[in-house]
Amino acid sequence: MALLEAENVVMRFGGVVALDDASVDVDPGLVTGLIGPNGAGKTTLFNVVTGLLPPTSGRVRFDGVDITRAGVAKRSQMGIARTFQKLEAFNTLSAFDNVRVAVEKNHRTKWKHQRVNDVAHEMLGKVGLDDVSDVTVGTLPTGSARLVELARALACRPRVLLLDEPSSGLNEEETSSIGQLLLELVADKDNDLAVLLVEHDMSFVMGVCTRIHVLDFGKIIAVGTPMEVQGNEAVRAAYLGGDEFRAGYVGVGE
Amino acid sequence: MILGLRPPVAFAALLAGVAAVVIAIFNWKGAPVTSETFLVTTYIGLFLGALWAMYATGLVVVYTTTGVFNFAQGAIGVFSAFLYWELHVNRGWHSILALFVVVAMFAPALGVLLDVVIMRRLRTASLVVQLMVTVAIMVLLLSVVGDIWEADTPRRVPYLFGIENGIDLGPSQLPWHRLIVFLVAIAIAVAMRFLLRRTRIGTAMRAVVDNRELAALNGARPNVVSSTSWALGSMLGALGGILIAPELGLDPATLNNVVIIAFAAAAFGALRNLPMAVVGAMLIGLLRAHTGAWLDFGPDYRFAHLAVAPLILLFVVIALPQARLEVGRLAHHLRRHERYTKWWEGLIGCGVVILLAVAFSGGWLDFGVWDPGAWGSRELNSANEAMAFALIGLSLVPLIGWAGQINFAPLAFAGFGAFVYLKLAGDTGNGYWIIVVGLLCAPLGALVALPAARLRGLYLALMTMAFAQAMSLIFFPHSWVMPTIGVGRQFPHIELFGVTFDDRRGFFLVMVSVFAIFVYGLVLLRRSRYGRRWMAINDSQAAAATLGVPVVWTKVVVYAVSASMAGIAGVFWATVSGNVDSVQGFDLLIGFNIVLLVAAAGVSIPMAGIFLIFIPLFTGLGHRLEDAGNVGYLVTLLDIMTTYGPGLMVLGMVFNPRGAIFEMGRGFAPILPWRSDARAEIAAENAQKREPEIGELGIERPFTPEEVIAIDRRLGILDDVVPKEGYGTSRS
Numbered sequence: 001m002a003l004l005e006a007e008n009v010v011m012r013f014g015g016v017v018a019l020d021d022a023s024v025d026v027d028p029g030l031v032t033g034l035i036g037p038n039g040a041g042k043t044t045l046f047n048v049v050t051g052l053l054p055p056t057s058g059r060v061r062f063d064g065v066d067i068t069r070a071g072v073a074k075r076s077q078m079g080i081a082r083t084f085q086k087l088e089a090f091n092t093l094s095a096f097d098n099v100r101v102a103v104e105k106n107h108r109t110k111w112k113h114q115r116v117n118d119v120a121h122e123m124l125g126k127v128g129l130d131d132v133s134d135v136t137v138g139t140l141p142t143g144s145a146r147l148v149e150l151a152r153a154l155a156c157r158p159r160v161l162l163l164d165e166p167s168s169g170l171n172e173e174e175t176s177s178i179g180q181l182l183l184e185l186v187a188d189k190d191n192d193l194a195v196l197l198v199e200h201d202m203s204f205v206m207g208v209c210t211r212i213h214v215l216d217f218g219k220i221i222a223v224g225t226p227m228e229v230q231g232n233e234a235v236r237a238a239y240l241g242g243d244e245f246r247a248g249y250v251g252v253g254e
Numbered sequence: 255m256i257l258g259l260r261p262p263v264a265f266a267a268l269l270a271g272v273a274a275v276v277i278a279i280f281n282w283k284g285a286p287v288t289s290e291t292f293l294v295t296t297y298i299g300l301f302l303g304a305l306w307a308m309y310a311t312g313l314v315v316v317y318t319t320t321g322v323f324n325f326a327q328g329a330i331g332v333f334s335a336f337l338y339w340e341l342h343v344n345r346g347w348h349s350i351l352a353l354f355v356v357v358a359m360f361a362p363a364l365g366v367l368l369d370v371v372i373m374r375r376l377r378t379a380s381l382v383v384q385l386m387v388t389v390a391i392m393v394l395l396l397s398v399v400g401d402i403w404e405a406d407t408p409r410r411v412p413y414l415f416g417i418e419n420g421i422d423l424g425p426s427q428l429p430w431h432r433l434i435v436f437l438v439a440i441a442i443a444v445a446m447r448f449l450l451r452r453t454r455i456g457t458a459m460r461a462v463v464d465n466r467e468l469a470a471l472n473g474a475r476p477n478v479v480s481s482t483s484w485a486l487g488s489m490l491g492a493l494g495g496i497l498i499a500p501e502l503g504l505d506p507a508t509l510n511n512v513v514i515i516a517f518a519a520a521a522f523g524a525l526r527n528l529p530m531a532v533v534g535a536m537l538i539g540l541l542r543a544h545t546g547a548w549l550d551f552g553p554d555y556r557f558a559h560l561a562v563a564p565l566i567l568l569f570v571v572i573a574l575p576q577a578r579l580e581v582g583r584l585a586h587h588l589r590r591h592e593r594y595t596k597w598w599e600g601l602i603g604c605g606v607v608i609l610l611a612v613a614f615s616g617g618w619l620d621f622g623v624w625d626p627g628a629w630g631s632r633e634l635n636s637a638n639e640a641m642a643f644a645l646i647g648l649s650l651v652p653l654i655g656w657a658g659q660i661n662f663a664p665l666a667f668a669g670f671g672a673f674v675y676l677k678l679a680g681d682t683g684n685g686y687w688i689i690v691v692g693l694l695c696a697p698l699g700a701l702v703a704l705p706a707a708r709l710r711g712l713y714l715a716l717m718t719m720a721f722a723q724a725m726s727l728i729f730f731p732h733s734w735v736m737p738t739i740g741v742g743r744q745f746p747h748i749e750l751f752g753v754t755f756d757d758r759r760g761f762f763l764v765m766v767s768v769f770a771i772f773v774y775g776l777v778l779l780r781r782s783r784y785g786r787r788w789m790a791i792n793d794s795q796a797a798a799a800t801l802g803v804p805v806v807w808t809k810v811v812v813y814a815v816s817a818s819m820a821g822i823a824g825v826f827w828a829t830v831s832g833n834v835d836s837v838q839g840f841d842l843l844i845g846f847n848i849v850l851l852v853a854a855a856g857v858s859i860p861m862a863g864i865f866l867i868f869i870p871l872f873t874g875l876g877h878r879l880e881d882a883g884n885v886g887y888l889v890t891l892l893d894i895m896t897t898y899g900p901g902l903m904v905l906g907m908v909f910n911p912r913g914a915i916f917e918m919g920r921g922f923a924p925i926l927p928w929r930s931d932a933r934a935e936i937a938a939e940n941a942q943k944r945e946p947e948i949g950e951l952g953i954e955r956p957f958t959p960e961e962v963i964a965i966d967r968r969l970g971i972l973d974d975v976v977p978k979e980g981y982g983t984s985r986s
């Protein structure tokens with residue numbers, strides 16, 4: 001059984017059907033991709049999974065437990081963490097304090113015997129932000145603020161990590177080091193971590209993901225390995241004319 | 255679902271029903287209920303409801319179309335009613351002409367002016383700034399009214415067509431005025447509903463508030479739309495004010511308080527649903543009329559029948575569904591800098607404050623040209639009052655400044671603190687009870703916050719306002735709470751460490767010390783995990799929740815802390831005023847002024863409390879100048895500053911939301927030798943100013959090749975999309 005399962009989720013906003021019977025499952029030990037054109041419903045799915053939106057219908061299961069009705073904070077304590085596509089960093093706090101807020105909430109349950117400041121420094125170090133730890137996040141460039149969100153999510157010691165376009169605002173080098181970090185995190189058996197990655201940068205997605213779900217107009221139109229997904233006709237149709245997809249194809253194909 | 259209602263709604267309705275029955279049974283007056291008296295009461299209730307519906311319609315229209323909840327709606331009504339009186343009664347214009355000039359010309363102009371100068375800029379502002387600014391407008395309008403139309407002349411606004419003319423209803427008669435009000439209110443609500451739902455401009459108006467950019471792309475002009483709504487809202491406020499004035503009398507405070515009822519009515523429609531808001535207004539009207547007619551609450555609860563609106567608001571708040579945590583509303587790059595005050599900086603600052611206070615009050619300072627001299631009793635009085643205000647103001651710092659939650663009831667909490675102290679230590683003045691006061695006020699704060707904490711911040715603001723009103727209508731007038739008015743019983747002098755502080759200078763120093771302790775406590779709190787968490791929920795509740803922070807509970811705790819501080823401050827406030835009766839003077843308007851001044855000073859900074867010294871300071875200075883024979887313009891100037899100062903300063907928040915002390919501190923900090931961070935920050939900002947925003951590039955002239963490279967670098971656009979080495983092998 002998968003660690004995190006979204007089952008037949010429907011999310012309606014008035015007339016707009018953002019998610020239409022979408023099912024996604026995520027396993028520990030690997031990075032699962034979730035791709036799709038703009039407005040496909042990827043962020044909405046994250047909101048449903050983290051509890052920020054109650055789905056119109058469908059279930060969300062975590063570790064076999066039905067959490068469709070659980071509160072946001074409860075899910076976080078169970079081990080679901082995320083970053084946001086539109087930044088939700090604590091702008092008035094320093095990068096260090098952003099992470100500390102997360103550690104402080106979880107240090108008794110998840111970081112036994114470790115000092116708050118040590119954990120916070122470690123997390124900032126992982127994403128490569130040691131040198132700006134005292135800078136107010138509102139004044140950091142977007143890419144760095146995104147990394148602060150990642151460090152903050154890691155500080156919750158999650159079992160499922162949902163990343164919403166982590167590479168936007170990062171340059172090539174930073175993107176590749178994030179990709180490296182993700183692969184290291186899931187490879188570490190102690191973490192027992194599952195990552196669900198939403199990304200538009202196809203070479204990035206194809207490079208790190210083991211399995212990919214493709215969402216289009218709220219429906220899952222394909223699931224499979226990067227190779228399978230790239231060969232899928234429906235996926236090609238959904239991305240018709242999108243250069244991003246071809247670029248990714250080349251990236252893995254060599 | 256219970257009887258087709260969601261469980262919270264059913265629960266609230268049940269609660270309200272039980273409360274209504276219990277209250278009715280215990281307070282039944284025993285007057286015979288005949289169908290005639292019943293009918294007359296009902297029609298009065300419907301008429302009152304219609305008036306409130308008019309205000310509520312204005313509120314809902316402005317809120318649904320601009321996202322700003324207008325606390326000044328009532329004050330616009332007050333101003334218009336006075337203007338109407340001036341034109342119609344004082345200048346003898348025909349009522350229709352005066353009505354036309356005020357409602358159709360003055361009011362829309364005022365609305366458009368407000369929109370163009372202020373409201374438009376509040377679109378992306380925080381709730382604190384939005385509310386503070388509308389409250390400031392309210393206070394300013396009321397001050398203007400008070401200055402133009404001196405309170406000592408009695409004024410009456412006549413009924414349209416006189417009170418005697420109307421339809422004969424048998425036992426009584428229905429004056430044309432009331433019939434017209436009722437019909438007009440209903441017509442307006444229907445017209446507004448039609449406008450918002452069925453017309454192009456209405457659709458545009460509703461679309462703009464949800465997504466301004468998208469609406470603009472589809473041809474809506476956001477600025478035209480928001481000016482239209484403000485003009486409409488202002489007209490409805492004006493009409494309501496003029497039509498209600500004959501019933502309530504032309505008194506600014508009374509007329510302005512009407513708006514609290516309109517708030518409750520608007521809340522009944524979840525602030526957006528026009529028909530439900532009208533139903534709410536009618537319901538409150540009927541309840542008010544019928545409680546007045548059939549119930550008698552006895553001398554202890556003589557104002558209780560006026561508390562219908564706060565109660566309705568409470569039940570509405572219980573019934574409302576939990577608010578979703580909003581995401582994607584955050585503007586990055588706010589350029590807000592927070593820095594912890596170091597613990598030793600806090601100690602030094604507090605020490606300096608105490609030393610200055612001692613030196614000043616003792617007259618040990620001599621600046622040569624200007625020798626303040628030892629303070630006399632009048633200066634000490636002013637200073638004591640100032641310190642008490644400052645203490646109350648401090649209680650708002652963690653709440654408004656850090657957690658971004660609003661509290662309009664600091665004085666109600668202060669009053670409750672004074673009450674607890676009077677009960678516990680009334681005879682001895684034993685100062686140690688103050689700690690117990692702090693402990694007992696905390697649960698009260700939590701209780702007030704609890705029902706509304708799971709809703710949007712606006713409801714909490716309304717709840718605190720309703721709470722303040724309920725306290726002054728039900729709690730404080732009770733004879734057991736503040737014993738017998740007129741006896742002139744003195745509030746006890748505080749006794750601490752075996753010393754009774756019965757002289758003003760000693761007490762002043764005690765208060766300065768307490769102030770310093772509070773400030774220092776706040777400095778430490780700000781550095782603690784709690785301070786951090788509160789700042790975090792202010793920045794993004796959604797993000798905080800996804801990190802496991804229980805958002806609702808955190809808010810409740812902040813309210814408890816704030817209420818506890820306000821309660822302790824209340825003990826000092828009551829001691830300064832001396833007379834027990836004065837504790838009842840915890841009125842909403844003074845509360846507003848305190849909140850405004852703290853906000854203007856920069857409410858996230860503990861020292862902001864010091865700003866409240868301005869209120870008594872200016873009055874005190876005025877007295878002094880008068881004594882010195884310096885009556886002329888200086889006194890007037892100080893007068894103006896005391897009356898208009900808070901409001902005007904808050905309007906400054908539109909452009910500078912961080913407040914005055916923050917800006918002053920930014921100017922000052924780089925001078926301090928150990929603040930290299932402040933110098934670096936200024937330097938960085940200057941450097942940033944030179945580098946234009948990407949969005950601004952290329953508008954005035956084409957890009958140069960260097961700029962293209964710079965833009966590519968900053969946007970992370972790369973020539974080669976394919977990474978050189980890949981990201982490691984993908985496992986399948």
Ligand SMILES: Nc1ncnc2c1ncn2[C@@H]1O[C@H](COP(=O)(O)OP(=O)(O)OP(=O)(O)O)[C@@H](O)[C@H]1O
Binds near residue numbers: 013039042045
């Ligand atoms: N709160 C909301 N109210 C109304 N409609 C919404 C809301 N949130 C999302 N939508 C709509 O749902 C659809 C899916 O949006 P979503 O943000 O999930 O897409 P996405 O796949 O994340 O797109 P992108 O790649 O641009 O981030 C869109 O049509 C969007 O307009």
Ligand SMILES: [Mg+2]
Binds near residue numbers: 044
């Ligand atoms: Mg998205």
